[in-house]
Amino acid sequence: MTVIREDDLIASIAEALQYISYYHPPDFIRAMAAAYEREENPGAKQAMxxxxxxSRMCAIGRRPICQDTGTANVIVEVGIEARIASKRSMQEIADEATRQAYKLDTNPLRASIVVDPFGERKNSGDNTPAMVTTEIVAGDKVKVTVSAKGGGSENKSKFTILNPSASVADWVVNTVETLGAGWCPPGILGVGVGGSADKAMKLAKAALNEPIDMADLIRRGPSNKAEELRLEIADRVNALGIGAQGLGGVTTVLDVKVKSFPTHAASLPVGLIPNCAATRHVTFTLDGSGPAEFMPPDLADWPEILLDQASAHARRIDLDDLNDEVVASLEPGQTLLLNGTLYTGRDAAHKRMVSMLDSGEPLPVDLKGRAIYYVGPVDAVGDEAIGPAGPTTSTRMDKFTDQILGETGLKVMIGKAERGPVALEAIAKHKAAYLIAVGGAAYLVSKAIKKAKPIAFQDLGMEAIYELQVEDMPVTVAVDTEGNSIHQTGPKQWRRAMAPAE
Structure with a gap:
């Protein structure tokens, strides 16, 4: 019987979590590079x-691809002829590995897990517990798949039970059209069909870890119903014109993965889980000979891309001189380079600020004529001013927007994805503007941040308010002072008609 040492399993999972924090899977990079070459919308092409x-910077510097280093997902398949030499549960083993990985001094990963989902939502501080799935399978080895799932894409997960005669493709396409850009496309859709409610979602999550082969599938053609479904969904979703970061464009999904399972005759359960531009996963097998070894991918897989050309046509904005005239001159789709003072603030900070305003308390920071960035950064290492600091999904701040703009004099907000109707109305009412940074470019964005210091709400951890000094931070104007949104006009422009189904 194969014996797997506990220490080898813990070390392997911990190293896998570190590995995927800075290495995209090579198949993802090749698919994204091909999509970049195909893209016709300049804004979407620049986002890609x-x-x-x-991604290339992270691979070289070994720093996180995204500031949301994700929930640790650990899928363990234990061969029935293998034995794990441990007295601890698989949950305890995975949690110890997660703790070690996320607290590593040389590359600390952001702790995002809150231990009480109902009450204070206090951060666990080490990203535990992990989300663990264990299965007993044939064989004498232990196979482990580790993935890091960001909140933006996970929040867009959907489930339904269709009538057996209904179209899975219709439901998926119609659902994706309602998701907005908070899942950071271009990405991958995992679709689970059949089983039960929990099984369908498990299938959808597992599908995201399969190799990207959509280009090969298109070349050779489908050989079964599942492959026909993949092709139909991919073509129809890309025809929606959502594009990279929701700016409108040719590619919204790089691949659609489908897994199925037998189900009840009266049911057709369907789970849908998208994966974002920070797709991160790796699989390894332990055979009792020691911990897993992870080989760095070949840097030749990453295309050489220069951003200087786009930057040459960008408009520089002084954040320390945001008067009404400057803000009113911003146009949707315009590329900006931000310089000066920028404050941070996410959900928890906004909730606390609104509570203080309601009770008549002064805020700890003067936001009049200022800009705020919706971000929860990774801790800095070495001589970094800040760790990877990409944007979070802005719609979570929508309910606070009118009061914050009206009572503080804030002029500019920066995040990712679209704003909802309430926020658009507030932006137009208060003559503010909303900009987006690229989700999935957190390390690149952090290089524009030259100084960072927490100035309020330090007890909120990564959700504290920071004062940043930025130089040429790249953003795109998403909503102007009239409430016009690039996330509405862009996809509409790039949407293409589909031929009717035969």
Whole structure:
């Protein structure tokens, strides 16, 4: 019987979590590079360029691809002829590995897990517990798949039970059209069909870890119903014109992965889980000979892309001189380079600020005529001013927007993805503007941040308010002072008609 040492399993999972924090899977890079070459919308093409440049920087610097270093997902398949030499549960083993990985001094990863989902939502501080799935399978080895799943894409997960005669493709396409850009496309859709409610979602999550082969599938053609479904969904979703970061474009999904399982005759359960531009996963097998070894991917897989050309046409904005005239001159789709003072603030900070405003308390920071960045950065290492610091999904701040703009004099907000109707109305009412940074380019964005210091709400951890000094931070104007949104006009422009189904 094969014996797997506990220490080898813990060390392997911990190293895998570190590995995927800075290495995209090579198949993802090749698919993204091909999509970059195909893209016709300059704004979407520039967003993909930033994602690819950021990915290469992370591979070289071994720093996180995204500031949201994700929930640790650990899928363990234990061969029935193998034995794990441990007295601890698989949850305890995975949690110890997660703790070691996320607290590593040379590359600390952001702790995002809150231990009480109902109450204070206090951060666990080490990203535990991991999300663990264990299965007993044939064989004498232990196979482990480790992935890091960001909140932006996970929040867009959907489930339904269709009538058996209904179209899975119709439901998936119609659902994706409602998701907005908070899942940071271009990415991958995992679709689970059949089983039960929990099984369908498990299938969808597992599908995301399969190799990207959409280009090969298109070349050779489908050989079964699942492959026909993959092709139909991919073509129809890309025809929606959502594009990279929701700016409109040719490619919204790089691949669609489908897994199925037998189900009840009266049911057709369907789970949908998208993966973002920070797709991160790796699989390894232990045979009792020691911990897993992870080979760095070949840097030749990353295309050489220069961002200088786009920057040459960008408009520089002084954040320390944000008067009404400057803000009113910003146009949707315009590329900006931000310089000066920028404050941070996410959900928890906004909630606390609103509570203080309601009770008549002064805020700890004067936001009049200022800009705020929706970000929860990774801790800095070495001589970094800040760790990877990409944007979070802005719609979570929508309910606070009118009061914050009206009572503080804030002029500019920066995040990712679209704003909802409430926020658009508030932006137009208060003559503010909303900009987006590229989700999936966190390390690249952090290089524009030259100084960072926490100035309020330090007890909130990564959700504290920071004062940043930025130089040429790249962003795109998403909503102007009239409430016009690039996330509405862009996809509409790039949407293409589909031929009717036969």
């Amino acid at each position: 360029a930033q994602i690819l440049v950021n």
